[in-house]
Amino acid sequence: MPDTCNDRLRGGLIAFATLTCCCLAATMAAADEISPNRLTPLVRAVQKASPSVVNIQGQKTVADLANGSKHDGTRQVNGMGTGVVIDPRGYILTNHHVVDGVKQINVTFADRRKYVAKIVAFDPRTDLAVIRVRTSHLLPVIEIGTSSDLMPAESVVAVGNAFGYEHTVTVGIISALHRDVQVSETQSYDDLIQTDASINPGNSGGPLLNVDGKMIGVNVAVRAGAQGIGFAIPIDAAMEVAARLVSVEETENRWHGLTLRTNAAKQQVVVERVASGSPAADHGFRPGDVITRVGDVKTERRLDVERALLGTNTAQTVVVDRGGESTELRLAAESIRSRRGGGGTRRLMADRSDSWDTLGVELEPEPASTFSGKKSQYRGGLRIVEVRPNSPAEKEGLTAGDILVGLHKWQTASMDDVDYILTKSSLPRMNQVRFYIVRNDETLYTDVNVASATSRSTLRR
Template identity: 55%
Template sequence: MLRPLDRHATELLRALTLIVLLACGFAGLTSHVANASSLRHSPVVKAVQKARPSVVNIQGRKTVRAEQVDAIGGDPFRQVNGMGTGIIIDPRGYILTNYHVVENVEVIHVTLEDKRDYIGHFISHDPVSDLAIIRIDAGEPLTVIDMGTSNDLMPGESVIAVGNAFGYEHTVTCGIISALHREVQVSATQRYRDLIQTDASINPGNSGGPLLNIDGQMIGVNVAVRVGAQGIGFAIPVDEALDIAARLLSAERIEQRTHGVVGRSHWREGNSALLVTTLKPASPASQAGLQPGDVILEVDEQTVRRPLDFERAVLGVANDRPVVLKIDRDGHEQIVELRLSKMQAGDLFEQMAWQILGFRLTPIPSAEFRKLNTRYRGGLRITEVRTDSAAAAQGIRSGDVLVGMHVWETISPENVRYILNHDDLDRFQPVKFYIVRGQETLYGHLRLDTPQVPQVARQTQGRG
């Protein structure tokens, strides 16, 4: 016999129904969250997670020239808090960043992704490309960023910028490559060539940070943003940045030791290696039997894909130990032992001129110089100009004769060495130079790549 449910039974049934509904609902929610977790772990997330340990934050106080000075004699300089980003390019703590990030910074503070703080030491810089290398001593190997290439970039390709935007560490922004091969003037003294343009947000503090592709590989170094515009930022292509980093981190520059290898990245079977293009005469490389056309695959079992890999591998090797090279010569692999040597006085001068002036010099015999019919007493012939140097931008050519710099004659290498080692060299910047070309005497102003950080900062408006 059917009976109506009493109040207690009705409440019990409602409670059981609610429990079943909640269980079904939570089961559905759990399934949804599980699915969302796998979907949320997108290629962008994977790329950022891969790169984050290799991105550092840089901060410090710097001295800049005041825009306005009181008529009664105010301080022409002022202190500002600088910030930027860096990229770990060697496990020993070598970090690539923009020169304007660390220029004039009194104490460089570096913070890793795990919040550990270190003091950074200035190593070298190139003001023309606006790149610099600093180093920290972390006491353990650091994670090096995965270095991609910029020779296959495509407009419309997805990219990711990571950096210390406005002091917010490890800020991530996404966008696309808007254009390639841009030329940008950011100040009267700084022009960038062949930049990547992106609409990924790049803000003050992003400078020196990586621009990544969707695989988490660095394809550029963030450097500038168009003031007053939205979605127009710029990055130095990674191939150019790392070739410059190879010079900044070379054994010649850091340790005054030479190997004599001159090479470039070479693509073979889908991968890059180091193609030897020439050897310096009487150098350790030529004595070891290396030849132009050889492809260097490994140095001490470390894979070599570009000049920076080679320089990193030989940097810090003990003087009494040779490095072991695995090379490919005409399709056959060979082993070659290379022992670096200390640079001689002549080599040191050549390296100093090449790095600071941007060209190579050789003396001219007096009899030959007199044929130029000039009022100058002597000069040095320019035999080669570095393509990415300020000298090249000023129009200096191979064959020109350097006859003076600032207020001094340049008759001999000793004259140039005196000028480059002068305590007040930074105050002379940009340095006036005089050259003889044919029957003409020409002059211009050259901003030198001085080994020390200048005391007067350049304007940084418009940079990230």
């Protein structure tokens, strides 16, 4: 079975053989004496990325197991992993299993500077987390590539804290794409990159780089007992999760009202939807706008927009490409408590709480124009704007952008319908509920077990 790279936490110290080393100053050639032939693309790639790669160390408490039985005692074990800086203010992306349960997260940079990090947000399902260190200066940020055009046999480099050996570099190729890997009964990964670049315990959360030094994956797992079989989360998927984890809504309880889509191949951020009554709607944003800059931040993916708004209290200048013409707009994220529209702030927050906790989705009314003129059997619907991580709805494949048109035997044309279904119908006494959604003008349904984390089926026509 595959093992997550960091989960082999070890108690006590690793015994090292005594090493005799020469004086580096006497053996290393000056930079200007290095032959250009030695500065291969892979060497340059590592030199470019290393300053933004960090080593992570920490301790966690685990149950003391002996002879396969659980005892009352616990013990401290050492853990290790890797992370990458995704924002100069100290935000670092890593695997959730690297920092899960760690009391003090110690981070070391390539220049030997050390910091203590705090967890910002995490998503156990995708096994990703964002941590933060606070410094008096801006930090170097990893350059993000794309996983949309990867090729088998393409050269790649893995950098990480392998078995505690900091900033270990290994080289290989992409062995395969789109691998689904089951690590344990509770953890699985979908659509991974397979590589033969050596990945070991401690590499988790570190970058898989292409020859240009751009990060194209997050190293996450190895195949136990095998040689040359490691796995990485594609960077395009990882960056979408990171965008949610550092979003102003997740971290600061504020919102902007934009539903964004990253076109990784074109390095574009496209506005898919603008929520009615939102700050974005007030400032004139439209679906189809391509956001090219927010303040001083060039935006190539959704994460860039969230980073630019994070920690800002004033409206930012936003440059959008609208129909081939550049337009300047303004945008400031506002407190969620100030959400307008519908039945008022209290009602909107109650709606989110009910649908979020019970169904695993956040909903907002879909304009009637979506259904008019299409001979639709539905008189309305509710767009899913967010799916709760690790909820039954997420496990069944429901995603943001789906339009909920029915629950069990009731249509969901308005928030009033959902309020009735959740409070006055027989649904609260049911375990399994059928969801009807519209996706790409096609009606699909799935049965979701809303009473537990277990789901029953998959979306189907």
